[in-house]
Amino acid sequence: MKSAAVPTVFIIDDDRSMRQAIQDLVESVGLRAEAFATGRAFISRQHTGDPSCLVLDVRLPQMSGLDLQRQLAEAGIQIPIIFITAHGDVPMSVRALKSGAVEFLTKPFRTRIC
Amino acid sequence: MAMVPEMIHPDDREHVFRAAEESVRSGVHSEAEHRVVRPDGEVCTVHGLGTVKRDASGRAYEMFGTVQDITERKRAEEERQLLSRDLQESKAWLEEAQRVTHVGCWVWDLETNRLIVSDEYCRILGLTPKKGPIDLAIVREIIHPEDREYVFRTGKAIRSGERADCEHRIVRPNGEMRIVHSLGDLKKDSSGRPYQMFGTTQDITDRKREEEALRRSQFYLSEGQRLAHMGCWAAKDLGIRWTDDLGIYWSDEVYKLFGLDPRNGPPNLEQYLAAVHPDDRASMEDTLRMMHERRCGCDVTKRVVRPDEEVRYVRCVGVPVFEDGVFKAFHGTTIDVTEQELLTQELRREQAYLAEAQRLTHTGSWAPNFVTGQNFHLSDETVRMHGFDLSEEAIPFERFFNTVHTEDQPAVRAALENPTRTGTNYDIEYRICRADDGEIWSFRSLGHHHPSGEMADYVGTTMDITEQKHAEQQRERLRQLEADLAHINRVNIMGELAAALAHEIKQPIAASITSANALSRWLAHDPPDLERARAAATRIGQDGNRAADVINRLRSFYKKGTPPQRESIKVKDIIREMSVLLGDEALRHSVTIRSELDEDVPGILADRVQLQQVFMNLMLNAIEAMKDTGGEMTIRSGLNQEGQLLISISDTGVGLPAASSERIFDAFHTTEPQGTGMGLAITRSIVESYGGRVWAKPNERAGAVFYLTIPIEAEAHA
Numbered sequence: 001m002k003s004a005a006v007p008t009v010f011i012i013d014d015d016r017s018m019r020q021a022i023q024d025l026v027e028s029v030g031l032r033a034e035a036f037a038t039g040r041a042f043i044s045r046q047h048t049g050d051p052s053c054l055v056l057d058v059r060l061p062q063m064s065g066l067d068l069q070r071q072l073a074e075a076g077i078q079i080p081i082i083f084i085t086a087h088g089d090v091p092m093s094v095r096a097l098k099s100g101a102v103e104f105l106t107k108p109f110r111t112r113i114c
Numbered sequence: 115m116a117m118v119p120e121m122i123h124p125d126d127r128e129h130v131f132r133a134a135e136e137s138v139r140s141g142v143h144s145e146a147e148h149r150v151v152r153p154d155g156e157v158c159t160v161h162g163l164g165t166v167k168r169d170a171s172g173r174a175y176e177m178f179g180t181v182q183d184i185t186e187r188k189r190a191e192e193e194r195q196l197l198s199r200d201l202q203e204s205k206a207w208l209e210e211a212q213r214v215t216h217v218g219c220w221v222w223d224l225e226t227n228r229l230i231v232s233d234e235y236c237r238i239l240g241l242t243p244k245k246g247p248i249d250l251a252i253v254r255e256i257i258h259p260e261d262r263e264y265v266f267r268t269g270k271a272i273r274s275g276e277r278a279d280c281e282h283r284i285v286r287p288n289g290e291m292r293i294v295h296s297l298g299d300l301k302k303d304s305s306g307r308p309y310q311m312f313g314t315t316q317d318i319t320d321r322k323r324e325e326e327a328l329r330r331s332q333f334y335l336s337e338g339q340r341l342a343h344m345g346c347w348a349a350k351d352l353g354i355r356w357t358d359d360l361g362i363y364w365s366d367e368v369y370k371l372f373g374l375d376p377r378n379g380p381p382n383l384e385q386y387l388a389a390v391h392p393d394d395r396a397s398m399e400d401t402l403r404m405m406h407e408r409r410c411g412c413d414v415t416k417r418v419v420r421p422d423e424e425v426r427y428v429r430c431v432g433v434p435v436f437e438d439g440v441f442k443a444f445h446g447t448t449i450d451v452t453e454q455e456l457l458t459q460e461l462r463r464e465q466a467y468l469a470e471a472q473r474l475t476h477t478g479s480w481a482p483n484f485v486t487g488q489n490f491h492l493s494d495e496t497v498r499m500h501g502f503d504l505s506e507e508a509i510p511f512e513r514f515f516n517t518v519h520t521e522d523q524p525a526v527r528a529a530l531e532n533p534t535r536t537g538t539n540y541d542i543e544y545r546i547c548r549a550d551d552g553e554i555w556s557f558r559s560l561g562h563h564h565p566s567g568e569m570a571d572y573v574g575t576t577m578d579i580t581e582q583k584h585a586e587q588q589r590e591r592l593r594q595l596e597a598d599l600a601h602i603n604r605v606n607i608m609g610e611l612a613a614a615l616a617h618e619i620k621q622p623i624a625a626s627i628t629s630a631n632a633l634s635r636w637l638a639h640d641p642p643d644l645e646r647a648r649a650a651a652t653r654i655g656q657d658g659n660r661a662a663d664v665i666n667r668l669r670s671f672y673k674k675g676t677p678p679q680r681e682s683i684k685v686k687d688i689i690r691e692m693s694v695l696l697g698d699e700a701l702r703h704s705v706t707i708r709s710e711l712d713e714d715v716p717g718i719l720a721d722r723v724q725l726q727q728v729f730m731n732l733m734l735n736a737i738e739a740m741k742d743t744g745g746e747m748t749i750r751s752g753l754n755q756e757g758q759l760l761i762s763i764s765d766t767g768v769g770l771p772a773a774s775s776e777r778i779f780d781a782f783h784t785t786e787p788q789g790t791g792m793g794l795a796i797t798r799s800i801v802e803s804y805g806g807r808v809w810a811k812p813n814e815r816a817g818a819v820f821y822l823t824i825p826i827e828a829e830a831h832a
Binding site for chain 2: 015017018020021022024025027028029059061086087107108109
């Protein structure tokens with residue numbers, strides 16, 4: 001992946017509403033955003049620049065957020081990952097943070113992102 | 115000379131003297147008839163003639179006369195007058211006799227061919243009586259044209275010496291037709307030559323009509339007897355010695371009934387009793403003996419065995435006939451009642467069957483008039499069911515009504531009032547308090563207005579539905595229990611799915627909050643980006659609705675005690691809803707949900723919550739089977755060969771327990787430590803309540819397939 005002029009936030013969530021809402025919120029603060037329904041869709045996307053951030057839902061069909069995190073690490077792709085989940089699963093968040101995640105947010109978000 | 119006046123009969127003296135004085139005075143001859151009494155006392159009649167002699171001055175100085183004894187002549191004269199009077203009287207009597215008997219007489223002078231007739235003869239022929247002979251041609255004309263030849267032939271026969279005797283019709287000049295009977299005889303002179311025919315003609319029209327009426331009446335009677343299979347008989351006495359001749363009269367029909375030949379005459383007592391069926395013989399013998407001894411009537415039905423061994427039922431009704439208190443004879447009728455008797459026996463059998471059927475089914479029949487309170491018919495079972503004694507007679511309707519439970523009486527009265535007024539049918543249920551033991555029974559009463567009866571005439575049945583009511587109450591309790599269990603099952607499901615359902619609710623809420631943040635941001639731009647803000651607001655609304663939908667679906671799951679409400683439902687919609695609700699739960703266990711739903715499957719009338727519960731149970735069951743391994747759940751819907759709705763839910767999980775695939779639907783059967791064992795049992799109960807079926811089979815490769823069918827009769831026409 002190559003660096004882009006404007007940082008791009010990638011969002012992966014299988015819930016269409018949530019995906020659109022996060023994308024809108026990111027764009028409202030002047031950042032670029034790209035949203036995907038699954039991890040596979042994100043991987044198959046030809047990225048032109050370095051991703052600045054990945055907002056990743058933990059529970060996804062076919063490939064979970066943690067699996068994607070592991071695959072990116074194995075591929076040597078360094079990208080800050082913010083996990084989001086509606087389940088608030090503490091062991092899972094610990095596992096994600098240990099694997100390099102920068103943040104673990106529980107839906108609905110209680111704090112302002114920006 | 116003094117003796118002469120003395121000899122004149124005292125009663126005639128004045129008359130004689132006056133005649134003499136008149137002759138002297140007028141100078142005219144005197145003439146007088148008078149009686150004289152001779153000295154020997156004999157009375158004779160004389161005719162005296164006298165002439166007065168006068169002198170020149172006209173003075174009468176002598177009377178000269180003659181006296182003639184006319185006693186004999188007078189006697190002859192009187193006898194002749196007497197004879198003539200007698201003749202006149204005889205003629206008048208004859209005329210009167212002819213008039214009364216409608217018999218006229220006639221004399222036919224064969225030489226002049228003229229007819230001398232009596233007045234009555236004229237009247238019979240419709241002619242005006244007149245003196246003198248009438249023309250034979252007139253009479254010939256009056257004879258009925260069809261009878262003329264016959265009458266003339268008879269006339270010729272008379273000439274040959276036969277006596278005329280014929281009946282024929284005449285047509286009076288006024289067109290009236292009469293029937294006459296003529297008798298004629300020939301008179302001959304000393305040389306044997308016929309010179310006159312004398313005869314009578316009698317108007318026998320009335321007699322003939324009466325005879326005809328009698329004949330007709332006899333014919334009708336005979337025909338009536340034949341058609342009614344009824345004969346009549348009469349007997350002077352019945353006798354008590356079996357060989358006695360009964361001396362009876364039997365009409366033809368009686369012979370027919372007994373199969374006997376009338377030419378052999380009526381049977382004697384022994385023969386009669388031999389014709390009676392052996393089983394009835396003794397009682398018939400007793401009846402005859404009693405009639406004989408007490409001179410009483412009878413009304414018995416017995417069997418007779420005809421010579422050809424055919425058995426007939428015969429009803430014999432007899433009455434004694436008395437004249438001036440003296441017994442004269444027995445008169446009676448004998449009727450073949452075989453058909454009626456067989457019908458009656460059949461009817462009795464049918465009634466017995468009906469009564470038994472009523473007793474077995476606790477169904478009574480009745481026919482009252484609700485206004486008059488009269489009961490035209492009451493079956494034994496009706497009486498028994500109400501707790502009355504069968505030996506009671508004519509139990510009035512009011513007593514039956516009084517057995518109705520006091521709490522139900524106003525409703526029953528109201529329910530009967532309208533049909534009674536309008537002549538319509540009714541169907542009511544009520545309780546009664548039995549008349550004998552006060553036990554409470556439940557009845558259902560169906561009444562049909564008697565179509566040919568009065569306004570308030572009804573026929574109907576009353577059924578004892580006490581057991582049915584108890585069963586209904588029991589069923590209702592079971593239904594309630596099932597509903598409670600189903601509710602517990604739903605609440606349990608909600609408990610199990612709490613985390614997954616919370617996710618389903620939290621997801622749109624989180625999206626809404628995020629969109630709200632974005633909305634604030636877009637508004638804070640300078641200038642505010644209203645288009646993006648509006649888009650965010652729209653999403654907030656959509657997500658709010660989505661959350662509300664989830665909550666609404668779940669809320670019905672928590673509801674308790676609501677009876678099933680059937681509505682038109684597309685099963686594919688329910689499956690999709692459940693797939694969404696269970697989506698997170700499936701995801702949690704790495705289960706993917708795949709559906710192959712036939713879009714053309716018609717809707718069914720069903721309760722939404724019940725169907726949701728069915729699919730929730732089966733889908734959760736599939737997820738549960740794959741919770742450790744993950745896998746795929748496939749839901750298919752379509753129609754089977756019978757046209758029923760067929761749905762299958764297959765999984766790739768652990769499969770069915772060996773040798774107990776049927777037991778998995780039993781209540782409290784579970785393989786899970788935390789399971790209640792109610793999910794599949796409730797599922798089966800719900801599906802079967804729609805006339806459907808649910809069963810499970812092993813999946814081809816791994817796991818299990820659960821099938822359910824719901825008859826398409828439940829199809830919604832919406």
